[in-house]
Amino acid sequence: MSPERFARINQMLDNRQTDLTICLDKVHKTNNIAAVIRTADAVGIHQIHAVWPDIEMRVSGNTASGSQQWVKTIKHYHMSEAAEQFKAQDMQVLATNFSNTAVDFRDVDYTKPTVVIMGNERDGVSDEGLAIADQHIIIPMIGMVQSLNVSVASALIMYEAQRQRAQAGKYGTRTLDDAYCQTMLFEQGHPIYAKACRRKNIPYPQIDDQGQILADETWWQRMREPDPQAEA
Template structure:
């Protein structure tokens, strides 16, 4: 990995917002999943959560498109499990849903730890997700159609969250643990070595400030490569 690529990855990781995430509930169309994850990366989300039905889970082999790039995906067996996990992290859980109880998405304080549930394309969030969430939010519309594509809705809400967090200076301080930074640096900086490590059950090495691998001879021998 070149020093330039190392610095680029470092700059991205320094702005990751560990206290902001989305939870995809049965969002099954690949282009929508990819578009949501792209927006998550753009606003600095480190990890996305998801609940898939059995058919979608089979199609994806348990992972979501895009998670192999710059945003991690954590799968949950049910929306109940997902919400419990998020609330254990002291996150306010929002759900996009048109109702009398919903508030304008711009009236929410996104500088708080926040998770946003996005329901599936046709029917939206399930009643269980709505019941479990702390607050329903809505994107005001004045046209004939009263719903947006899920990826468009995600982008609108996430960029409002980014706007508030930038004003609050939350992108000026690194929130990601150094161990998580090291993991991402190795996985994305040395994808071939990462694959070998996973196959051989080897620990990931340290990456220094020049973007080079720091490992002893035993590690290189186990990897069956000469030291770089």
């Protein structure tokens, strides 16, 4: 791994926000899902959630531009499953919805642990999603349209959250656990060796503070052994 690659991955890890996330509520268009993931990566969101009870969601690699490698999508079959995770992290739950209690999305404190539920363009946030929300938020509009594409709306909210968190000094201090960071450094810094480890069922090695592999001779010997899949 080059020093530049090592530094860039570490910078990403240092800025990941583990207590800020988006929950896509039955958003099924792959280009919208991928665009949300791409923006999530750009603002430093560690993972997003997606509720889809019926089909497997697929992300278009071209639209996401590889960002799905960096932002994990946690899939739920029911909103109640997602709600349990949000409650366990003591997150404030926001939902985009036109209601009498909705406030401007910029008037919310995103420095708190936060999840924003985004609905699909036809139906909006589901009744289940609205029921678990602590606050409804809206994006003010003065034109003729009444809604934005879900990926555009998500981007506006995520960048407001990023702005507030940057002002509060929440970027630059690593909050991810070391095991996850080691995995990312190895998989993204040494992808050929990482693929070989998965094929040969070899444990991942440690990565040192220069981005290089720390492994004993036994590990390297197993790496040099013939690939069982190649012989099959």
